[in-house]
Amino acid sequence: MELDVLVVGSCNTDLISYVPRLPKPGETIHGHKFSVGFGGKGANQCVMAARLGAKVAMVAKVGEDSFGRDTIQNFSENNIKTEFVGITNAAATGVAPIAVNTEGQNSIIVVGGANELLASEDVDAAFGKIKSVKVVVCQLEVKPATTLSALKTAKQHRCITIFNPAPAVSDLSPEFYKYTDIFCPNETETELLTGLPVTDVDEAKKAALVLLERGCQKVIITLGKDGAVLVTTETKTPEHIPVDPVTPVDTTGAGDSFVGSLAFYLAKFPHLTLTELIRRSNNIAAVSVQSNGTQLSYPWQKDLPNDLFI
Ligand code: RIB
């Protein structure tokens, strides 16, 4: 099997409630709309890269249940290879109850289930069947040990590794930086990892340098409506890459849209500058925040302007 992108990570079923505001502890509020969708940070990133036209496979684990079967079918419908998606009867498919308020902000609970059973052996088995792969993408919704071993194996195979340290943790093992080419957190993840505030572009630039010092090759901090900040070991000068303003409806999975797009571009447009790849990925994530749902809001290549693909 020859691939552009391999994603090692989670699959969840998103149970999304649209609410006027996020509930406080102990409070019951009325929502006005509910929907079920395909989610999980790994799956989202994988679907985004596939919809843009990358040749993609997913390494994941689902339960032997209807959510798991639907998840696999959804991968197939998105032209994603599913032979490395294992099915276990020891746990249920991951779920994510999500609340989205009228500003498009969300809060998410993730119940990992089968995702927690994805093991480094599963990753090794997949690499054993892959002849070549350009970009490997990981997050933190499966066991950290599985993610770390996936990044290591990917580097042994000379792949470009993108690591999205999400959901946020404060105690990330320093080893993760060693095997990561592109370290890609958002503001909150960066705050937890560095202990520094990230409330504007200048603070993001400072924090990016701190992360770079930990040993990865490149750091991209995503900043929502403010675009992203990039710093690399080559220049060590943080650069701000802005994005055109849009009116957000639902920002769930926007970060995943960015990471999946970036993986697509690194595999398919390696001759362009990273700054340009980030600019294009930001544009695609901006499309995703303008409609409801996670994967539901991800565009296909045919729905996007042609100048994003030349
Ligand atoms: O990043 C968004 C994703 O986080 C959702 O799809 C949900 O499943 C959680 O994993």
Ligand code: NA
């Ligand atoms: Na959306």
